[in-house]
Amino acid sequence: MKTVSSPEKMSAVCAGIKSNKQTIGFVPTMGALHAGHLELVRQAKKRCDRVVVSVFVNPTQFGPKEDLKKYPRNIKKDSALLKKEGVDLIFLPSNKSMYPEGYKTFVEVGDLGKTMCGVSRPDHFKGVATIVAKLFNIVKPDIAFFGAKDFQQQAIIRKMVQDLNMDIKIITAPTVREKDGLAMSSRNSYLSDKEIKAASVLYRSLKMAKGLIKKGERDPRTVIARIRAMIMKEKLFKIDYVEVRDPDTLDKIKKIKGRTLIALAAYIGKTRLIDNITA
């Protein structure tokens, strides 16, 4: 396993792999790796000749009052985990090399980035789309892997890839969860034991909602109200949003039919957690 910091060098190394007609599987991460990331790496290993993982806490996707500074970083541990998984290349760029002085260019995926998580994080998905476009151009993957927990993110990346005619396949892997159902997240490290225990209500509420729909509920308002009621019983939480949406367009739906996304975000203390389920 090789670690490369320079974008120019990484670009050249990946061009070399491509010109040897080997396929590249790419897992972009912000580090602080958990079982969810490693599942993405395993899927990449299965499908591609070479696996590249980027570890970069992307500043442009954090709001001014968000947790950029305290976001967990542990590259030693991350490297050890990735080595064990048989990753070929880690891309570990600096902020300065990715956003040098005078940096100006951003990619936006229209209203897809302004809804759901985009309401409380207005520039988040602009930062996400931009860094992923940059990383895609450097790494030149055949397939890139994203986790289903960040559902809106993968929807936006898929749309960007389609709209900008990027020749890249996007695979979304199922959310990996703790035993009690809590979705794995690097931000779970902010939580106290008590908060972690409380946080399992999020997934329980989503499973309950899926059950409601399975039993015939067709009104999104009812589903949303039932989820809200269940989470609000857990006093530690403040709900950001609970939404029932079309999983491809992220459009609101009036009546539930076919595949449906149920997504939520909630604050526990200062920590913002997200989760979702498709029903």
Add this chain to the structure above:
Amino acid sequence: MKTVSSPEKMSAVCAGIKSNKQTIGFVPTMGALHAGHLELVRQAKKRCDRVVVSVFVNPTQFGPKEDLKKYPRNIKKDSALLKKEGVDLIFLPSNKSMYPEGYKTFVEVGDLGKTMCGVSRPDHFKGVATIVAKLFNIVKPDIAFFGAKDFQQQAIIRKMVQDLNMDIKIITAPTVREKDGLAMSSRNSYLSDKEIKAASVLYRSLKMAKGLIKKGERDPRTVIARIRAMIMKEKLFKIDYVEVRDPDTLDKIKKIKGRTLIALAAYIGKTRLIDNITA
């Protein structure tokens, strides 16, 4: 020479060329080709194994009151010219295939697109950056060629390529001019004989300004005033802007030193012409 309309097919054909380790030179155009375009094609022929030219009147770079509908189109003549130049592939997509229903993604190069031509054409360079990003992803060129007449455009493309880590070299070829100095432009076809004759004042004013600087003038305000005075004598013109700028950052400059961009835009009737010179 082969003409391809489908973005998917074009992407596959170009991927095939790349996997044969041949280089691709790319000239994106809006058709209505003139000697300036053909000069770009010749430069591409010289430097690359295969030459791809796109002909697409990109709707997203036209403002609502601009000349999208009447923009000259003559694909038969264009094809004949390109065949004669030994072009390998013409990419001729439809609006619908490039911007299908639900299209959402745009690329913006910050304030570079808001100044100069961006003042009277506020979304123009957003459309330009977006279509060029799309075309680059489809064609996967090693080198792309742009004309110096559209100076701000090539500066924005260069910045986008650098910022988004695109592995593409940008070459800017000198403006090709009529005998009297008028910069070749597809929009010259809108002009009457009288207007064409009058339009030569634009380049004369730029050459005069370059002469001033050569003789030691260091104040941009003086240079701008002299250009304005010269153009205003030609009653048919209404000046949009005359600017003296840094040719890389497009920043305004207070004192002329080193390489300097002098750029202008002016309306003659409803036709907007641009030109520039570096001094």
